[in-house]
Amino acid sequence: MSSSQLERQEIISIAPLLNRLAHSNAVDISPDEIASTFKLLLSNRVSNIQSASFLSLLAYTGKDGQADVIAKCAYYMRDAACQIDQSSLHDVVKAKGEPKGDYKGGLCDIVGTGGDSHSTFNVSTAASIIASPILMMAKHGSRAQTSSSGSADLLKAIQPTAPNIDAINERNIVEVYQETNYAFLFASNFHSAMAHINPLRKALGIRTIFNLMGPLVNPLDWAIEARVVGVAHQSLGPVFAEALKEGGVRNALVVCGEENLDEISCAGPTNCWKISGPKQMSVQDDGSSENSAQAPVQIDVFQLHPSDFGLPTHPLASVFPGRNPKENAIKLMSILRGEVSPGDPVLDFVLMNVAALLVISGVCESDASDAEPNGQAITERGPGGGRWKEGLRRARWAIDSGRALTCLERFIEVTNRLPREC
Incomplete structure (x- = not known):
């Protein structure tokens, strides 16, 4: 030694x-x-x-x-994660991403802290898949910590063939993106330092700072262009907004449903903190980083309501389709196959959260004459200046066109060709 x-x-x-x-x-x-x-x-x-x-x-x-503590600890946790070849990833994302409106074609994520005790459907995971025909997605997630069905649990329960998320690692993530817009970064594969910490957390039996780290430690954080982050308590909204800002994030939406829900609520108002400003760092063609001109970074606070998306409200009790990953996976596949009728509470719940990510990404800012997917863009603006109804229109298209299902099927195919390492 x-x-x-x-x-x-x-x-x-x-x-x-x-x-x-x-x-x-x-x-x-x-x-x-x-x-x-x-x-x-x-x-x-x-x-x-x-x-x-x-x-x-x-x-x-x-x-x-405290925001500064969370931001600095998140930095060290990202630094301890398995490192990806930035230059190679930059090249493939640049080649595959489709810029539109204010969206530059970069990676996006939608994630929540968990711990809201509501045990609703796996909204952020479903939303990440549905957004993938339009955005390059880097969904970071893990097994359930405080609920019965975590993002990894849901994906592993897909039938007849589940994606092989255990095989994705820092050595082949670029290969995955060469063939698909979607990737799931299984936290245990990239945060090896947690192997000795998780037993301690379990034995301790209380919530710790690690319960807040998930949304802030995506291994591809440096390449994330836009993100939606759900927090489980109202007091965490401004804290996470400040932590994201301090960590260099320049395009994000932090959300907390009025019921202390770490998603945009289908039942009523959702409090929002929007971080916007020029990116602090940019990755060049050779993979190097360059400081951009500094300008004020804003945090705007507003509320969203289902009506801002053109949708009715649904009680939270109506969005518990299953208490286990298998039932939630069946519901997810039904949504992607277009088998769920318009107005279904879970469908509306998911669509709102997809729409929010599309709005924050900037893709909804494309001109009406350049409205992709095909159709007339909705230019109406709502709270925070967002085109929330346009986001919903595009989210519906991703399902109705079959493109979201195709993206998931491609991800399943690609990951099942990856070698299963010992």
């Missing part, structure tokens, strides 16, 4: 920081101190008992709910 390997395994005591967290008001503890300790946890340099104490004290002091 080399000296560098021994050094990596050396355990470091964080007792001084724990004492300050436990015996003071923690005001003098900086986000950088917390993030540096968080980095040590990721590299397995802290004992289990001190790691558990650290995570518990962050929750007790409320430090893990």
Whole structure:
């Protein structure tokens, strides 16, 4: 074993920081101190008992709910993830992405924190698939943590053949994008540092800062052009907006249904925080990064309602099609095959969230004379200046044309050709 390997395994005591967290008001503890300790946890340099104490004290002091702490910890978690060849990915996304309106053809994601206790349908996963004929999608997800059906659980339950999401990794993700607009980045395949942390989280039995990390640690974060992030509690809305802004995100919509739902609600108002501004970094043709001109980044706050999409409301009780992945997968495939009647509560629920992603991506800003998919663009604007009804029109087209189903079938085919590694 080399000296560098021994050094990596050396355990470091964080007792001084724990004492300050436990015996003071923690005001003098900086986000950088917390993030540096968080980095040590990721590299397995802290004992289990001190790691558990650290995570518990962050929750007790409320430090893990601060935007700057979340942003800095998310940075280190992304840095610890398996790294993808940026130049190769840039080339394939540039070749395959279809710019339209204000959308430049880059990768997009739609994801929620989970933990809202509503156990509704897998909206963000379904929405990511339906959006894929129009946008290049990089859906980040995992197994269920706080519900009965997580995004990975849903995809694994698709019949007769499920996508082989276990086979996708940093070495073949570019190959996947060469053949399809859609990719699912299974968190356990890309965040190997979590292997030693997950048993500790499970044993600890409380929500920790890791429960907030999912929407912020997409392994392709540097290449994400637009995203929708759902949060499970109203207080997290402004926190996540600030964390995304601090992390360099310049095009995102944070949403929280009035019922503390981490999706755009089908039952009534949804509170929204829109982050907009010039991208802080851009990836060049050679894969290098370049700073763009700096300008103010805005966070606009507004509400969305189903009526803004031209849809009726549906009670949340109507969007529980199944309590397990198999039933939810059956519903998903029925939607994609066009077997679900217009006005179905789950269909409307999903369509609104697809529409929001399309609006935030900028694709709905294309001129009426250039309205793709075929049809007359709806130019009406709603809250936050978004063309929400136009987003819905395009979302319906993705299903009605059969293109969303085709994209999923292509993803299934491609991933099942990938080698199954031991």
